Amino acid sequence: MLNFVTTNPGKVREATAYLDDEVRQFDFDYPEVQADDLGTVAAEGARAAYRAAEGPVIVDDAGLFIDAFDGFPGPYSSYVEDTVGVERVWRMTEPEGDRAAAFKTVIAYCDGEDFAATPDPVDRAERRGQDLAADDRGAATTDEQVREGDASGETLPVKLFEGRVPGEIVSPRGEGGFGFDPVFEHDGTTFAEMSTEEKNAVSHRGRALSKFAEWYGER
Structure with a gap:
């Protein structure tokens, strides 16, 4: 079972919808590293979660990327949403054109195993050299514990x-969704104006899940 x-x-x-009944929710508060790219954050979370679950896991990280910024x-x-607010982000973007x-x-x-490097990259944390100690399964709650490294050195x-x-x-529209959905327009409709089904049909998470499901099914 996939966690x-x-x-x-x-x-x-x-x-x-992509993995049938092969996936279940695993509630684990993994340490979230601070990094400028989603891959680093998700990868470190997956390593920590794998140690806690002692089985295959997926972790996702998402964000809004604005060209003008x-x-x-x-x-x-999430931090910007909480501190700056959704509407202020729109107002800051508007003058930029x-x-x-x-x-x-x-x-x-x-899942603790090795992978081929296609179709998407394998992150071995070469940039940070981080991992969980083998005897700290499920116990990692701080960045320091994440940086301790695997007992094998790998x-x-x-x-x-x-x-x-x-x-x-765009200026906020719609009553649904969450986060930046009201100010993000795709093909003339904001995410907040879409139903759950409509949003899932075009969602960034769904597109990532589709890629993963194809690879996971073959694996």
Whole structure:
């Protein structure tokens, strides 16, 4: 059984559309590293979660990437939403003239085994050299514990799958969704104006899940 590390049951429901009944929710508060790309955050979360679950896991990380701000807020989207607010992001974007943006999701898979490097990259944490100690399964709660390293000196490989939806930043519209959905327009409709089914049909998470499901089915 595949463990989807999330506190959001809606994500699990979306995943079952691609993975049938092979996925279940695994509630684990993994240490979230601070990094400028989604892959690093998701990969480190997957390594920590694998140690806790002692079985195959997927972890996703998502963000809004605004062209006028060189991709910001990206991995810091939740923090910006909480501190700056959704409408202020729209108001900051408006004077720039460039409203292009994209929602991105990276799904990280870890099962303790090695992978071939296709179709998507394998992250062995070469940039950070981080991993969990083999005798700290389920106990890692701080960045320091994540950086202790595997007792073998090796880093668990993680397979990464990215999904992307292009769009643009607009004035808030719609009552549904969450986060930046009201200010993100795709094909003339904001995510907040879409039903759950409509959003899932084009979602960045769904596109990442589709890539992962194809690879996982073959594996």
